[in-house]
Amino acid sequence: MVERIQRENSTEFFKNYSKMSELKNIRKLIENKKLGEADLALRKLDSEYLENTEYLILRAIMFKIQKNYYLSIDTLLIASEFEEKEEIYRLLSEIYSYLENNELAKKLSDKKIAHSALAELKNEMSGIYRK
Numbered sequence: 001m002v003e004r005i006q007r008e009n010s011t012e013f014f015k016n017y018s019k020m021s022e023l024k025n026i027r028k029l030i031e032n033k034k035l036g037e038a039d040l041a042l043r044k045l046d047s048e049y050l051e052n053t054e055y056l057i058l059r060a061i062m063f064k065i066q067k068n069y070y071l072s073i074d075t076l077l078i079a080s081e082f083e084e085k086e087e088i089y090r091l092l093s094e095i096y097s098y099l100e101n102n103e104l105a106k107k108l109s110d111k112k113i114a115h116s117a118l119a120e121l122k123n124e125m126s127g128i129y130r131k
Contacts, residue, residue: 019048019049023052025041035062035065051082053079056082057085057091060075060076060079060091072095073092076095077122080122089118
């Protein structure tokens with residue numbers, strides 16, 4: 001019984017480690033401007049990543065680079081449902097700056113009010129990201 005639990009735990013550990021390693025490699029590709037390779041690597045990942053915050057952030061970064069700003073916003077809103085990270089706020093702020101919504105961009109970049117600004121944004125959205 002103990003051996004089975006240990007095996008399951010170690011299998012889960014290596015599975016999670018493998019996921020994070022793949023995502024770190026994709027992030028490096030993006031940082032090194034190997035965008036085609038990064039996009040292809042992200043597309044190859046299967047549905048088990050759809051609730052992974054890091055995966056969603058990387059997808060949002062690619063959408064932002066491709067100027068698919070609204071798709072990037074939706075992806076970041078989904079990511080924030082699983083985990084709140086400063087990177088999500090920073091990316092949303094950048095995107096809203098590009099879209100010339102400077103008031104929202106400023107709120108999202110202010111650590112004191114970013115959480116409430118994000119909550120307000122989610123309440124204003126139609127809820128598509130929640131479906």
